[in-house]
């Protein structure tokens with residue numbers, strides 16, 4: 193995979209992390225402020241364990257404080273909320289993230305909305321959702337923020353482009369649509385009841401695939417030269433009994449049509465953690481009343 197139209201999300205994420213590290217170094221040197229991120233993991237989901245480990249590692253590499261709080265899969269709602277309350281009250285913690293998915297006995301929205309909105313580095317709290325909706329400064333969900341960085345980096349101004357977002361989840365589809373709208377795109381949100389999805393996608397200058405179904409978006413749905421951003425992370429079985437990671441786009445079929453395309457792995461995924469680190473710096477600056485350094489410039 194070396195075509196000019198393939199976006200290297202891993203390399204771009206490394207650049208973002210280097211910028212975050214430079215900002216952290218400056219905050220420590222000039223303000224004595226060391227941003228702190230706490231990640232809460234409930235249970236032993238293997239993929240979540242890997243993501244949490246990578247978050248902690250990259251947080252430390254950027255010079256920030258990293259706290260990892262692990263709870264048993266059988267933890268009660270009260271136990272999880274008590275951890276969030278403690279982190280909300282900790283002045284050395286500027287960002288709190290509760291790794292999703294949570295076990296069935298936990299009410300996800302109750303937990304996410306218990307996080308102090310100013311420490312909500314996932315941008316999932318209803319207050320940040322509302323701020324984003326009406327265009328106020330907000331902590332923005334990491335995956336959509338990463339997608340926007342990739343699009344701006346390669347396309348510059350997005351004004352007037354028709355973006356089709358396939359998927360309407362609260363954590364990707366909806367915030368993605370809002371960010372594209374704020375960037376002056378004409379945005380269509382498509383979902384399982386959308387009529388003629390292939391025809392709709394063929395009209396798009398930008399297709400965001402965030403539907404959670406392996407290789408759902410077909411190659412011939414892509415207009416020649418369109419940008420295709422694949423948010424999907426699906427593990428499918430291989431013949432040898434192991435699994436492999438594929439996105440929501442049939443990459444091999446779409447790459448010949450797209451002007452730009454993100455692969456899976458190595459596209460949007462690495463940007464999620466890089467943007468989490470950037471959001472933690474933003475939250476620390478907000479808490480200390482320091483103007484936020486630009487990560488995307």
Ligand SMILES: Nc1nc2c(c(=O)[nH]1)N[C@@H](CN(C=O)c1ccc(C(=O)N[C@@H](CCC(=O)O)C(=O)O)cc1)CN2
Nearest residue numbers: 243289290291292293314334457458459461462464465
């Ligand atoms: N509280 C949250 N929970 C979850 C989020 C989130 O943003 N906040 N997103 C996902 C998981 N996730 C981060 O938490 C995440 C997913 C994927 C990657 C990534 O780098 N993927 C690699 C492939 C890694 C692999 O082999 O598994 C890639 O795409 O190249 C990073 C973070 C759900 N939960």
